[in-house]
Amino acid sequence: MSNERPLDAPCDCDDASQTPNSRAPADVARRRFLQSAAAAAALGAAPHLRAQNAPGAQTPAPAPAPAQPVRLDINGREYVLHIEPRVTLLDALRDYAGLTGTKKGCDRGQCGACTVLVEGRRINSCLTLAVMHEGERITTVEGLAGAAALSPVQRAFIERDAFQCGFCTPGQLCSATACLSEFRTGAASAATPDVRTRPAQLSDAEIRERMSGNLCRCGAYVNIVAAVRDAHAASA
Numbered sequence: 001m002s003n004e005r006p007l008d009a010p011c012d013c014d015d016a017s018q019t020p021n022s023r024a025p026a027d028v029a030r031r032r033f034l035q036s037a038a039a040a041a042a043l044g045a046a047p048h049l050r051a052q053n054a055p056g057a058q059t060p061a062p063a064p065a066p067a068q069p070v071r072l073d074i075n076g077r078e079y080v081l082h083i084e085p086r087v088t089l090l091d092a093l094r095d096y097a098g099l100t101g102t103k104k105g106c107d108r109g110q111c112g113a114c115t116v117l118v119e120g121r122r123i124n125s126c127l128t129l130a131v132m133h134e135g136e137r138i139t140t141v142e143g144l145a146g147a148a149a150l151s152p153v154q155r156a157f158i159e160r161d162a163f164q165c166g167f168c169t170p171g172q173l174c175s176a177t178a179c180l181s182e183f184r185t186g187a188a189s190a191a192t193p194d195v196r197t198r199p200a201q202l203s204d205a206e207i208r209e210r211m212s213g214n215l216c217r218c219g220a221y222v223n224i225v226a227a228v229r230d231a232h233a234a235s236a
């Protein structure tokens with residue numbers, strides 16, 4: 001049976017026999033409107049509440065959630081970090097795990113200096129929370145090299161002198177490592193002429209597009225592209 005009430009029927013919103021779930025949507029909407037109007041009127045009548053809500057007024061910050069143990073697999077080693085849930089992966093790496101190779105540039109997803117690999121995929125660690133990555137394999141610049149040798153990407157960056165101050169380099173190295181594996185698995189980029197087919201070769205245009213999330217304030221782009229090209233050739 002329909003629970004809709006004719007528009008001209010008397011209001012039954014105070015009928016105690018009606019549960020909130022059995023009330024018609026129009027009644028619920030009207031009740032919410034009346035509650036909001038009453039709240040607004042109360043606010044207008046209370047100067048201290050008005051002052052609290054005035055533009056620029058300081059509202060007390062919510063209390064932070066307590067620190068909790070978070071298990072992270074970083075570079076093949078387990079770290080148990082006691083951190084608040086709001087801590088970013090970048091801050092967890094640098095300030096709690098002591099892995100300062102990963103750099104903080106903008107802290108807002110614009111520069112790529114904080115790039116790390118999670119399950120082999122590159123992400124900006126400043127844009128994600130550490131607690132979201134429990135049980136995942138995290139690789140930072142400290143974990144790119146093997147036990148006895150640098151990775152092909154690291155070697156190519158050195159041979160091509162693909163840095164000046166080096167601040168962006170950890171992010172560039174992680175990004176280039178993932179960029180090459182993305183290309184090998186056939187992932188297209190915005191520079192791929194036909195995204196339905198596997199890109200034929202890793203052209204400089206492909207490298208520039210795929211590495212475009214990593215900024216270099218020193219402008220070492222020409223050598224960075226050359227290094228990625230060399231690393232690709234060495235691992236082909």
Ligand code: FES
Nearest residue numbers: 105106107112126
């Ligand atoms: S520090 Fe994360 S993108 Fe800039």
Ligand code: FES
Nearest residue numbers: 164166216217218
């Ligand atoms: S080498 Fe200095 S920012 Fe890239």
